[in-house]
Amino acid sequence: MPPASVARLPVYLRVLDDLAASGVRGASSAELADLAGVGPAQLRKDLSHLGSHGTRGVGYDVVRLRDLVGAALGVGERSALAIVGVGNLGRALARSAGFASRGFVVSALLDADPAVVGTVVGGVAVDDVADLGRVVAARGVSIAVVATPAAAAQGVCDAVVAAGVREILSFAPCALQVPPGVVLRSVDLASELQILAFHARARAARAARPATGATGPGRGGVPGP
Amino acid sequence: MPPASVARLPVYLRVLDDLAASGVRGASSAELADLAGVGPAQLRKDLSHLGSHGTRGVGYDVVRLRDLVGAALGVGERSALAIVGVGNLGRALARSAGFASRGFVVSALLDADPAVVGTVVGGVAVDDVADLGRVVAARGVSIAVVATPAAAAQGVCDAVVAAGVREILSFAPCALQVPPGVVLRSVDLASELQILAFHARARAARAARPATGATGPGRGGVPGP
DNA sequence: CTATGTGAAGCAGTTCACAGCT
């Protein structure tokens, strides 16, 4: 399955969950695509990677499709998370309600600061990052969230990989190296803002020099990543 | 400039900043690309969109290039941010140190909860979201960060657009509609975890049925978005 | 000789358009 399609499955799942909760039984690709913010053809192709589960001439069974997409994403298998780095962001993630509702359980919090180790955040005690291997093994952690400063991120990353974790989500503002077979996703909040700032600057430049080719302002918003 | 190239500029900027801080004067595309986690040809092509600023046979002047990329991203023009939604995530963002160091100033915090309005977070007082238009105009906000629950996000989004904001970063777990000309970027933390869960599931399935074609595990980590 | 800048080739993802099923 193409990575781009995988990245859209969570969006479809949310749309399907909402519809199912509203009691809607069936929906066409056009309706679903509209709610998901993509094109109907793209939604159909994405779903086709999971097999043929629509009914021609009718559409999709919302509940059936939700269960299918949910199964592909491992919903219902309650993944154990370890959050490494209990700073502002780590704390917010630990307390975030959105995770539990999607099948993720914050099972471990780790930090290097002795002042933080031993405190309880969101009902979970903070352990010393030195015990990372033991904690990860004991609690069956399958996904690690790296929320440390950049300087510590690569070391933490190596440690969680050594502990057997194969999926990592990093918020550290730096490029991380992982061995083959480990899946790493990075989210950098400052970079997101800088990308927006680039567009703000481009718009300002455009406004200062109003006419170059077309007269009107460039059309179309920029869609998500 | 292609959106994919724009999205990498912040990475290059960080690498260049680090090198400049370390006193490094010059660097080749290969060295920079290595630090940035991309290929050398890609880095050269990305930079070429900003003009020819390297020296053939030598490489790039680190400080000069940093200033160039920084200028493209509007560093030094201190963008004013408004964070709408002062929950766990909004609070963490408001207190985050990484923004100020990159030229972003949290100039406004807004929330709908009367218990939160009037409190001070990270040195900034929380205003009522009903005053959004006034606050945005008075403080020259250029970028809005939406950190509200999904149900409130579209309304907030419409309000900030009506207030004249043209760049929005959303953390709400839903698709948002913006008019043409407004740049929207969305980051959904739960989706990121579900994408990782998908890979964890795929790996588990692979392990259960060890041989299909090649024997070894699939190579290569999955790079960032 | 070294390393950039860039057309050309290659590849992945998206969109189109229609065959096929209900």
Place this chain on the structure above:
DNA sequence: AGCTGTGAACTGCTTCACATAG
């Protein structure tokens, strides 16, 4: 008739390979 599932066309990003400049 209506809508899915999918090969085919298309678009845009990445990688290659080399002419070019120092």
